[in-house]
Each structure stands twice: as C-alpha cells, then as structure tokens.
Amino acid sequence: MDKNKYKELVAKYTPKENRLYNAIIAFLVGGLVGVFGQILIDLYSYFLNIPTKEASVFMIITLVFLGCFLTCLGFFDKFVSFAKCGLIIPITGFAHSMMSATLEYKKEGIVTGMGANMFKLAGTVIMCGVVSAYFFGLLRIIIMG
Amino acid sequence: MIYFNAFIFAGIVCLIGQLILDNTKLTPGHITSLFVVIGSFLDAFNIYDKFILWAGGGALVPITSFGHLLIHGVMDTVNQFGAVGIFTGMFDLTSAGIVSAIVFSFVFGLLFKARD
Numbered sequence: 020m021d022k023n024k025y026k027e028l029v030a031k032y033t034p035k036e037n038r039l040y041n042a043i044i045a046f047l048v049g050g051l052v053g054v055f056g057q058i059l060i061d062l063y064s065y066f067l068n069i070p071t072k073e074a075s076v077f078m079i080i081t082l083v084f085l086g087c088f089l090t091c092l093g094f095f096d097k098f099v100s101f102a103k104c105g106l107i108i109p110i111t112g113f114a115h116s117m118m119s120a121t122l123e124y125k126k127e128g129i130v131t132g133m134g135a136n137m138f139k140l141a142g143t144v145i146m147c148g149v150v151s152a153y154f155f156g157l158l159r160i161i162i163m164g
Numbered sequence: 165m166i167y168f169n170a171f172i173f174a175g176i177v178c179l180i181g182q183l184i185l186d187n188t189k190l191t192p193g194h195i196t197s198l199f200v201v202i203g204s205f206l207d208a209f210n211i212y213d214k215f216i217l218w219a220g221g222g223a224l225v226p227i228t229s230f231g232h233l234l235i236h237g238v239m240d241t242v243n244q245f246g247a248v249g250i251f252t253g254m255f256d257l258t259s260a261g262i263v264s265a266i267v268f269s270f271v272f273g274l275l276f277k278a279r280d
Contacts, residue, residue, distance in 0.1 A: 038186045045182035046175040049226070053174025054167050057221030075224050080264045082225065087268040091276040104181035107192045108199060109174070109225045114265050121273040133273050137266070140193060144227065145262070147197040148204060149254060152234035155208035156250050159235075160242060 041103060048105030056082065056109075079110055086114030091122070116140035170222025173215065177226040196227050203231030233257040 056078050063074035089095040095115055099106050106112055117137055124136040138145070181195050190198075203226075206212040212232040215223040223229060234254060241253025255262065 036186065038183075041186055042179055042182050046179040049178025050171035050175030050222075052178075053170040053219070053222030053225045055221075056174075056225040057167055057170040060221045060224075075221065076260045078221060078224065079261050083261060083264045084268055087265070087272050091272045093279040096279075104185055104192070104195070105178045107196065108178045108181045108227055110227060110230070110261060112192070112196065113227060113230070113261070114268070117265050117269045118272060121269045122276065122278040125273055125278060129274075133270065137269060141265070143193050143197045144200055144230065148200040148231050148234050148258075151201040151204045152231065152238055152254060153250060155204050156235055156238040156242065159208050159239065160247060160250075 044102055045105040048102035049108060052082075052106070052109045052111065082110050083114040086111035087118045090115050090118040113141055113144060166220045169219040170225075173219035173222040174225050177228060199226065199228045200231040203228030204235045205231075207232040207235045230258060230261065233261075 059078040059081055060071060060074045063069065063077045064071050067074070067077075069077075086095065089098070095106075095111075096119070099112075099115060106115070117140070120139045120141070121133050121137050124132040124139075126132065127136075177199070181199065184190060184195055184198075185192065203212060206215075206228070212223070212228070216229075216232075234257075237253045237256035237258065238250050241249030241256060243249075245252065
C-alpha cells in the first residue's frame with residue numbers, strides 16, 4: 020500500500036468532529052456562563068448591599084466553588100467534554116484544571132502529590148499572566164509616565 | 165440589556181477559543197494562556213475596561229479578565245507607591261480567584277476521591 024492510499028484510509032476512518040456544532044455549543048454555553056456571572060453580581064450587590072466591584076469578587080469565588088465542587092462530584096468532566104471551550108475559557112476551567120490535577124495525584128500524598136501537582140495544568144495561566152502583566156505594565160509606565 | 169451584552173461577549177470569547185481549538189493543534193492550555201496574554205495586553209491600553217462597562221459580568225467571567233485584573237492591580241499600586249508596585253501589586257485583585265481555587269482544591273481534594 021503506498022503512502023497516499025494509507026493517508027486516504029486514515030482520513031476516512033478518523034472520527035470527524037463537527038466544527039460548526041462545537042462552535043455553536045461553545046458560544047451558547049459560554050454566553051450562558053457570562054449571563055450567570057452577571058446575574059450573580061446583581062444578586063450579591065442587591066442582597067448584600069455591596070458595590071459592583073466587590074460583588075464581582077464574590078461572583079468569581081462562587082464560580083470557582085461551583086467548578087471545584089462539580090468536578091469532585093464527577094459532573095464537570097462530562098460538561099467540559101460536551102461544551103469544550105464554553106467551559107474551559109471561563110474561570111470555571113481554571114478551577115476545573117486545578118481540581119482535577121489535585122484529585123488525580125491525591126494518592127501520592129499531600130506534599131508530593133497534591134501540593135506538587137496542583138498547578139500542573141493551571142500554572143501556565145499564572146506564569147503567562149504574570150510575565151505578560153510585568154512587561155505590559157513596564158511598557159505602560161515607560162510610555163505614559 | 166446588560167444580560168444580552170454579557171451573553172454576546174462571553175459567547176464570542178468562547179467561540180473564538182473553540183475555533184482555535186478545532187482548527188489548530190493548540191491544546192486548551194495554550195489557548196487559556198493566549199487569552200490571558202490578550203487580556204493583559206488589552207488592559208494595558210484601557211480597552212478592556214470598556215468591555216467591562218459594556219458587558220459587565222460577561223467580560224469578567226472569561227479568563228481574559230484574569231490578565232486584566234493582574235495588570236489592573238499593577239497599575240493601581242504603581243500609581244500609589246511608584247515603580248515597585250509592579251512587584252507588590254501584581255496579585256492584589258486576582259488573589260480572590262487564586263486563593264479560592266487553591267483552598268477549595270485542597271479541601272475537596274482531601275474529601276473526595278478521583279473518578280474516571
């Protein structure tokens with residue numbers, strides 16, 4: 020069998036992902052998470068009488084809690100494999116990656132397992148964020164004084 | 165109206181992420197890192213604040229707001245204490261997300277077992 024035929028065969032039997040369907044689902048789920056965040060902000064600022072800025076902090080903590088808790092119960096992995104970027108891009112994805120890494124390495128102990136591997140997936144977000152914020156902040160100080 | 169804006173903004177951010185995920189070989193880790201860098205880049209020139217005014221929670225939920233909060237903490241502290249604020253103020257505003265994620269992961273990690 021020559022190479023081209025082999026490639027054709029591989030392409031034929033690779034499961035096709037429906038990109039349009041994935042994109043629509045990601046849009047809808049991501050949008051709903053955004054609306055949910057806004058509803059939480061409004062509820063917190065209405066019932067606790069706090070300014071919007073503090074209510075948004077409460078909202079982020081709530082979403083992180085939900086991400087962690089649902090990951091523990093085993094639901095969130097199914098949600099993520101269904102909605103993909105719709106749940107990975109919001110802050111729930113950050114919580115999910117930390118929680119699943121912690122659970123996965125739990126059997127190796129608290130220090131060498133949980134502690135050492137907690138940021139295995141989420142560490143890249145913090146590293147890229149801090150490095151880029153450092154340089155962009157420096158840039159802004161130099162440009163704007 | 166702000167609910168509609170939040171839906172549109174968060175939806176479009178997730179849509180862009182999904183399109184990158186499907187059409188390139190980048191993993192979700194690459195995409196979230198990329199989005200954080202984009203968020204801090206936009207906020208370095210005060211663009212992201214306008215998104216937040218327009219979309220409210222819709223702009224705070226995606227991971228781009230993590231970069232936005234990082235650089236916001238830096239600039240607030242720099243205005244108060246000078247250039248050393250880059251080092252001291254970096255996590256001022258993001259600490260809520262990071263600390264809650266660490267604490268919940270630790271506590272739930274002790275309580276629950278991994279499922280497959």
